[in-house]
Amino acid sequence: MFQPDYEAMSRKDLEALQRERLQDTLDRVYHRVRPYRDKFDEAGFRPEMVHSPEDLHKAPFTVKDDLRAAYPYGMFASPMREVVRLHASSGTTGQVTVVGYTRADIERWSDLAARAIVAAGGTPDDVVQVAYGYGLFTGGLGLHYGCERLGAAVVPISGGNTHRQVQVMRDFQVTGLACTPSYALLIGETALEMGMDVREFPVRFGVLGAEPWSDNMRTQVEQILGITALDIYGLSEVMGPGVAFECECKNGLHVNEDHFIVEIVDPDTLEPLPDGESGEVVITTITKEAAPLVRYRTRDISRIVPGTCPCGRTSRRIERIGGRTDDMIIVRGVNVFPRQIEQVLVGIVGVAPHYQVVLTKRGAMDHAEVHVEIGPEVPFDEVKALENLRRTVAAEIASALAVSIDVKLVEPKSIQRSEGKARRVIDLRSEGGVQ
Template identity: 50%
Template sequence: MIWNESIECMDREGLRKIQSIRLKKMVEYVYHNTPFYRKKMQELGLTPDDINGIEDITKLPFTTKTDLRDNYPFGLCAVPMSQIVRIHGSSGTTGKPTVVGYTRKDLSLWTECLSRCFTAYGADNKDIFQIAYGYGLFTGGLGAHYGAENIGASVIPMSSGNTDKQIQLMHDFGTTVLCCTPSYALFIADAIKDSGIPREDFKLKAGVFGAEPWTESMRKEIEEKLAIKAYDIYGLSEISGPGVGFECDHQNGTHLNEDHFFPEIVDPHTLQPVEPGQQGELVFTHLTKEGMPLLRYRTKDLTALHYEKCDCGRTLVRMDRILGRSDDMLIIRGVNVFPTQIESVILELPEFEPHYLLTVDRVNNTDRMELKVEARPEFYSDEINKMLALKKKITSRLQSVLGLGVDVKIVEPRSIERSVGKAKRVIDNRKL
C-alpha cells in the first residue's frame, strides 16, 4: 500500500524540480531568519541568489552536531518561540543535548512521513499499534504515535520498560504492530517465551524497529522468535525523528522521504560528493522545515544511495542499511572496526544469543578487545572441551571478518544486562 502515490512514485525529473524549488526557498528562508547561516554564507561569499537549483547544494556550508550544541538551546531556530509548539532533544549523555523545535506545520509534515512508513509496512486503520519506544524528549514515542493515529490505527502508548505489562496488554488488546528498538524486541521475545502464553495466542504480525543499528541476521532472529515481519525505520532527531526513511515490503533498502529531506553521500574525510552507489557519510538538508531547518547536516551515518526504481513502484531513493556511524567506528591497532560487524558474526552462529558486550582497553600500549557473548541454553555446558570448541569457532570467525584477534569470553544465558531502550554494547576504556 502507498500513502502518497503522487510523491512516492513521482518520476525522478519531477522530484528534482520540486527539490530545486524548495531548496531555493529554504536558502532564502534561513539566510533571512537564522543568523548562524547568514554568517556562514557570508563567510563563503554566498548569497541566496547563488542557489538556483538542487545541483547548487554543494556550495552550501555543512552543519554538525557541534554547531547545534554551540547554539544551545534555540540559537538555530528560524522562528520566534511563540511559533514553536514542540521541543525534542537528544539525551545529552555526552554533553549538552541537541535540541530541536517544531512548528505546527513541522509536526504535520512529520506525521505525513510516518504515515508513508506505516502504510509501506502494510498497516492500516484495522491495526493496533503498541508504541514501546520511549515517550518524552526522545522523538521515537510521539513520532510513531502521531503517524499511527494519522492512518486511523488504534494506538497503545506503552512507552519502554515494564515488560510484563507490555506482554499482558499485547495479548489482551490484540496488538498487531510493535514499535520499539530491535534489542528490546528480542528482550520481549524472550519474555513472551518465559510467560508461558503460546505465541499463537498473540495477534502480532509486524514490527517497526529503529533507533539503533541492527543487522540482517538480527532481523531474522527477531522474525523467527516473534513470528512477525520485521521492518527497519530510519530517522534522527535533528532531521525530524523516525520517518526520515522506511523499508517497503521488498526490503531492498530504505526509501528516504527526499521531498522533505534531501540526502547526499560525501566522503567523510574530503567531504566531497561520491558517485551513486558508493559508500560514504550521509548528509541531509531540510527542504520544508520551518522551526529549525538545517543545511547539509552531517549525520555521521555511513551508507550508500541507489536511485533505480524499486519493485514496489516507489521512485524515492533507497539507502543501504547503515554500516555504522563514523564516530562509532573503533580504530583498533590501525584497523577500522564497527560493532555491527561483530554482531553479524554472533548472529550467523546458531550457538550464540544476540546479546554481547565489547570492551576495548589499552594494555602495555597495545589495544585489546574483550567480547562477552551469551551461549544459547542448549549449547552452554559445564564441559570444558565443548566450551573451548565454541570459543575457538567464534574467535576464528571474528579473526576472519575483522582481521584482528578478539579475547572471547562465553558467558551463561541471560547474564548480560538487557536494555529497554538503545542497547549499550561497547565500552571503550582507552584514553584517546
C-alpha cells in the same frame, strides 16, 4: 502507500519540487538563522547560488557542534509563538541539542511516520503498540503521531516493563509493533519465558529503528515474533523517525525525498560520492520550518541503493545504516560517546582514565560494560572500598550519560595501550551473535 501522490511522483516532478523547496529553505535559514547567515557569509555562499540539488555541494556543512553552540534555540528559524513541540538529543559532552517543531512540522512528521507504517503493512484497522520511549527522545511520539495520522489505534505503552508489554500485546490484540529491534527481540524472548509464543498472537508487522541492526537480527526478530520487521531511519536533529523507511521489498530505505535531500560524501575529503558508494549521510531538510538544517553531517555511514524499487515508490533508497564515522555507540537507544565516560573517570579519585567499553549481547539486549583500571592510590586490600569505588563510578556514569552501564574494575596497566588512537570500544556483539 500513504501518500502516493508524493511517494510515487515522477522523478521530474519530484526534482522540481525539491528545487523549489530547497530554495525556500536556503532563503529561510539565511534570513532567519543568525549562525547560518554567518556560516554562509564566511564561506562566500549565497542561497541564490543553488539552482538545483546538484548545486547543494556549494553550501557549507552543518555539524553537531553548530547545534551545540546554538543551544538551546539559536538555530531556530521560527519564533517561539509558532513552535509547538521541543525534543532533544544527547551529545558528546552531556550537552543536549534541542530541536523545535511548528504545528506544520508536526503535521509533516506525522505524515512521514505514517508512510513508514503503511509501507510495513499498517492500515487504519491496526492496533499498534509503540514501545519506543516517550519523552525528549523522538521515537515514541514520532511513531505515535504517525499511527494516529494513519488512523490506527495506538497503544502508547512506551519502553520498559517487558512482562506488561507481552500481556498488553496479547490482551489488546496488537497487530503492529514499533520499538528498537533489540527490544522487539526481548519482548519475544520474555513471552517465551512467560510460557507464551508471540507467533500465535495477531501481531503482523514491526516498524523498528533507532539503533543499527543487521539482516541476521531481522531474521531473528521475524522468527521469534512471527512478524515482518522493517527498518525506519531518522535522527532527532533532522526530525526523528521517518526520514527514511523500508518497504516490504526489504532492499534499502526509501528517503522521503520530498522533504529531505540526502547526499553521500566521503567522510575524509567531504566530496560528494556517486550513487552506490559508501560514505557519510548528509541531510538537508527542505520543508522544516522551526529547525531547518542545511547539509547536516549525520556521521551515519550508508550508500545510495542504485536502481528503482519494485514497490512503485520513486524515491531513492539508502542502505541500512552500516556504522558511524565517529566512535558513538548506542546503548538501549541512548547515544553514548566514549569521551563522556573519560570525562567522568578523570573526576573520580581511585581510577585511572584508562578504560574500554565492551559491547556484548546479553540475550536480546545490547549489554555495555566499562572496564576501568584502578589507580595506584586505591586501598585495594579492602573489598568494601573497591565495591564502593565501583558503585561510585557506575553512579557517576549513569548520571552523566542517562543510561546505566555496568562497571568492571580491572588491574592497573591491563588495558592495552595504543600507539595511535586508543581503542575505546570493543564490539563483540556480532561475534557472539545473540545467545
